[in-house]
Amino acid sequence: MIESIILWILAILLSPFYAAVILKVKAFFGGRKGPPLLIHYYTLMKLFKKASVYSTSTTFIFKMGPLVSLCAALMALLFLPIAGRPPVLSFNGDVIFILYLLGLGRFFTIAAAMDTASPFEGMGAAREAFFPIICEVGMFMILLLFFQLAGALSLSAYFTGGHTAALWHMAGAPMLFVVISFFIILLAENSRVPVDDPATHLELTMIHEVMVLDHGGPDFALIEMGSFIKLFFYATFVERLICPVVSANPAVNFCLFAVILLIIYKVIGLVESVMARYRMDIVPRLLLISFSLAFFAFVITLEFVK
């Protein structure tokens, strides 16, 4: 228990660092030196020191947005087995709970954006409301597959200890589909290229970034924190999938985990550097691809399980 909580705190603390890795990679491909790896800590510090300016149109919901989205991310992380160690909380069906909790976070992010009466933020909100629907469908498809294999509905049943390896044993090749499909979901949910470009400067083309235009100071810091943690959550998910082994020796185990995670973040960076952002009406297609991958995986494994 204690271990799990420590891991949880560690994860929270490490998530900004990992997020910085992506910037580094992109800078490398851009032939630049790029910001230091601790850049996000600096920004957070700076933001915490600042005060914020509130629009006259806004209400308390505007302040609740960052708060709730961060809490949702933290909560999700509580259920996640980090490095294959048992999570803080876990019960049968917690996956559904997590998904809906993230939904709650999204609800408030959107509400906060709509609160500012800004046309751009409304536009972003509309997109934020639309794309995750398809992601969720994909997620549930993957869940169905895992349930077929593991017969349970909790992250710990999938990712603690040797369970993940067991999944691979049962499903085999189709798990690759799952990995890809989930990676796409990762990109979409965390508003990365090719779905969304956090670095662009044209508000019309943003999704997540445009929704937080009016946030500043500590509020904005909370939002940033939230997105880092969310990304970490998904990344860990992928990490467990591609590296199901758990070594007996905790030190080795954690190093392995850290390294693999680093690789995943690098891959994200790589994708961001080599790909351009899709047109908004192409995005659903991409997400549907992830869904159909998961679906195929499910159908094929049905044969294996029988």
Place this chain on the structure above:
Amino acid sequence: MIHSVDILLSFVLLSVLFSFGTSRLVVMIRIVAFQGVAAAIAPFFLEHSMSFGGIVFTMSILSIRGIIIPWSIYAVVKKIGIKRALEINVGYNASLFFCLLLIVSAQMLSHKFNLSDFTGSKLIVSAAISLIVAGLFLLMARRNAIVMVLAYIMMENGISLLGAPLSAGAHTIVEFGILLDVLAGVMIMGIMLQSIQNKYVNLDTAQLRKLKE
């Protein structure tokens, strides 16, 4: 042996033929009157033992069917003052042809009834049937209101002709009641005829189609 009433009835059948051919109202009325008389006295022939009450009764029926009803229609015709009824749906030749067909089929149909065992008459059923159907046919084929009334009377005559042998003697009161109804009906129709003549210029019932659906 040929029943005495059959002679009379053969004339009735002939009269039906006439009624289909003519367009003159007076002729129609005479025909209907004749049929009424025939219908009235038919039982007279069938009854072998005729009581005095029976005779009186038959006489009264005869007077109503043969005199009062035709006379009332005749009065109307006089009042309105039209001689011919030319508004028809089915032409006269076609009518005549239909009538022959009708009489033949009535003759054939009457064998199903085989009433002759307790009437003795061969023609009575066929005559009755042809009167009824002829009445219905005229109701559909002629648009002139008076002719339609006459056709109705013709039909009634037919029915009573059919009823005569069956209800021989019994329930004379009832028969009388029926007759009174017919009479009243004809009277009312007569009144209607006059008002139609007043409301519309002539008696063509084709005008009476305001009320539909």
Place this chain on the structure above:
Amino acid sequence: MDFIFLSILLMVAGTALCLVIHRQFTLMKTTGVLAISAGCLIGLFNSLIQLFHPGTEAFAAAYLHGFSLSFAIDGLSAFFLVIIYFVSFLAALYSFHYLSTPEKALRTGLSYLFFSLLIASMVLVVVAANMITFMLFWEIMSLSSFFLVVYDYEKPENRKAGYLYFVFSHIGAMMLFAAFGLIYGFSGSFGFDGAASLPDWVKIVVFVLAFAGFGSKAGVFPFHVWLPHAHPAAPSHISAVMSGVMIKIGIYGILRVYAVLNDHHPLFGEILVIAGMISGILGVVYALGQQDIKRMLAYSSIENIGIILIGMGIGMMGVSAGNPVMAVLGFAGGLFHVLNHAVFKSLLFMGAGLVIKKTGVHDMDAMGGLMKKMRITGITFLAGSLAISGLPPLNGFVGEFFIYMGGFKGAGMDKLPLILSLMAIISLAVIGGLALACFTRVLGVVFQGEPRSERAAKADEKGPMMLIPMAALAVSCGIIGVFPEVFSLMTIRGVSALNLGYGDIPFSPFLQMTGNISRSAAVFLLLVICVLAVRYFLYQGKSIPRAATWGCGFTRPTVKMQYTGSSYARSIIDFFRPVAYLCENHPPVQGVFPAGTQYSSHVIDIAERYMEVGIVRPVLFFFDKLRWIQQGDIHPYIGYILLAIVLLLFFV
């Protein structure tokens, strides 16, 4: 039972008194509200006792020689009774300040009378124990609710709504007559109990007919056409009751028929799941397409009915597949969602009613910024929106959670159950996402941003009697969401009355699940408080200036520039184009200096469209042709007589 009758007597008598004293408006309203709420409280109290001390209580009275009016309360009835009484009570309170037109005094009094008749008939339908009784009060329910729908009959659209509702409910009733007639035809008794002995094919026909009949009341997809018209037409407290409770009576009917047929044919569950998925997804998609706020809520009712049907369908599939856990989870989830939907949908309708009353417009795109003027309304509406989107830690989540668990149990099986539960789960996910989009849209357009019209800018929230019920409902959303134990116990009582043959259902697994949910909810709230504290600390002693929204460099933003609800939903509607065609009206911009132009759009409901094209027109055409037989000329008429005789003589 006596208490039930007492409550009904109280309500009807009290509201009948309203007609007498309608000259004194306020006194009349007070009488009506007091009578109804007192009756509801008595009934609520009694039915709660019934619910938690199981055991059926029955009452029967001879009726018209040879029939009997018989009533009985079992767990299922009691469960619905609780909902009926609870919501009606709050709706009655709400109506006190909502009905505020003294010049319509008599009409208001009548509306109270019919309102109480509606409640009474719903109660009696739920406790009816034979077919005569059931149909008797079912028809009274339809009739009284019809009068409530045409309450505001001056508006043509309301008349149309009333007409549609009337026709649909009558056709539904006819279906039920047919279903019950079949039962009677084979069993020879007017009681429900004879139904169990029917041959199988008859049972299937009966179930299908009953499903159509009850579905037309519940607003299941192809039969829902009346619903989006009728709910906006009725006064808001009535829409709250109709949408929160009355359409659930249809659900009750389906469950009751399923129980009395006592047959576990797999077809039943499959029908329900498929119908549920269709109603659920289409309902929410159409809801996204609406501009009228109450119409939107009406469509979302269709969506929730879909969710309920999915739950019940999963339950029935579980029964027929011999999987008790799945069965109980499905039914319990469905019933739980019945409860939830009753709570938050009536809350939302009350909120919408208040908003419309204060702003005077139905169109959401003419509202905006109401959160500042109508704070309590806004907060309660927010709670309702969260709940209806099925987000933890509010009540909407719990019911869907049970249904999910049941569905996943089904996914553990093979063949048709597997496929159907898979589809059910996927569609539940889709519905959840769309509902979130739908209600963020409402919240954002109606309550947030800047007012889009004069009336909206000047809105206020006077009338505490309207706010209290809403607050109460919002609080109960939270309570049910965080402490679901006792409520799931209620649903279990309801399920055990379905005589699935499981004896009394063990409650411990539910206790475990609900325990997990409330524990995690508690942890979440704890986290929120911590972060709140952190945030408070961070803002310590900082000056918080306020300024205009950052217009991305645009210096003169106007309220017209805000993102409208239509544009918010546009991309999603486009995604569902085949089933939800977006019909736009937008004259093109011309010339170098274009004149002003306008844009309007509405989504076409395919069921409505095809009912028009596929049913109404052909029928009318047929009868138009048939009208030829009577053209006013007497000669053919006499011909008909002859024809009839001749034809009949052939059969002699």
Place this chain on the structure above:
Amino acid sequence: MLEIIFLIPFVTAIAAFFLPRTAGRRLMVITGIIHLFFTAMIWINRPAAMFPGYFGIWSEGLLSLTVISLLFCLISIYTMEYLKHSHIQHENVFIGSLLLFLSTMTMVTLSDHIMVMWIAIEATTLTSAPLIFTHRTPRSLEATWKYVLICSVGIAMALLGSVLITLAMDVGHVNVPVSFSELTGAATQLDPVWLKAAFVFIFVGYGTKMGLAPMHTWLPDAHSEAPSPASAMLSGVLLNCAYLGIFKTNKIMVAAGLGNFSGTILMVFGLMSIMAAATFIIKQTEYKRMLAYSSIENMGIIAFGTGIGGIGAYGAILCLIHHSLIKSSLFLTSGNIHSGYNSWFIDQIGRLPRRMPKTFVAFLAGFAGIAGFPPFGMFIGEMLIIFGGFRAGHYAMIAIFILSLCFIFAGLSNQIIKMSFGDVPEEIKGVFHEKASLVWPQYALLLTSLALCVWMPDILYQTIMDAAMAMSGGF
């Protein structure tokens, strides 16, 4: 001394022809009350008939007699007020024929002899013709012409049928008086073929009078053109009288074991009538014609139920009673509406609750009743007919029945909602003063129907059951 009950109105009718207006009206009301009183006496102590062969009391007759008596009493009170406002030239003729009408209808309900029944029914046609012709307009003339001619022809068919029954007797060598009661006893010896033929003719004949499609053609014209009280009588009770003829004949058929034959005919023609009603109710432009067609529908329902037998027959008799009560109230109400808007067209009527609230209540309640909504009695009747149909296993027919009922409801409710709540031109807005005595007869009728749906006296139930039993009815 049974006959007195139709002799009294006969005598008063003769008197009424020569009395001045006001006296005539009073006489009418008094006659109605006396008639009601005598009917009550009949219930209490069944008096014997003076001519037993011709007249007698049977359950079905007693029921219709009661309905007639009650309706006439209330309608006469309504008429008294009505005549003050409507400008009828020959009022004594109107009142006189109304009373004669009553007398003849009473005779129908009491007659047992087949021919006497025929005489009485034909007499109703003749006595009601002047009622339809009251307004002396071309339209009323046309209506009367069609009414008299079509009904006379149809009823002539019934006469033929009666003659064929005597034929069936002769062929079967049965020697009993030609009365329904005797024949029902001796039914089995009658020659089946001729009996069937007789039934066909009698059915078509009296069916014409009852308004069964396709012989219904006179009905909407007559009902729409007659003054409202007269239409109420026509639709409320005249149709019942015609039905009585069919009912009694059907009794013979059932007794003779030909129930299937007659039942099928009844059901088919019932369905045809309902379909015909549906055809013309949808898109109907005049509300009185609409009500007339709804009468056709209800006659169809009744015939259908009678054909089904079992609880269907019981339901049919319930429908018969309640239809009389409700439909007559609706016709009276239509008279009020006309005086309020002076138009017979549906699209001229609207905003009833504002303009004439009392009438509105009667109108809408009547509609609810006729559409088969509780708490009005039609509900039980229709339900029993549907249940009975399923019991007897006529699935296809029941399906058509339900379907066409749905169509009719769709059409009817559309018109009714338009009339009650729709918009109207400015000039006929505002409140119209309604006389109390022009509405409470309707209320009384509706309340009777409502009361009979809540509680039914035992003796009434026994009588209905007794009548239904003859159709192999009952539970």
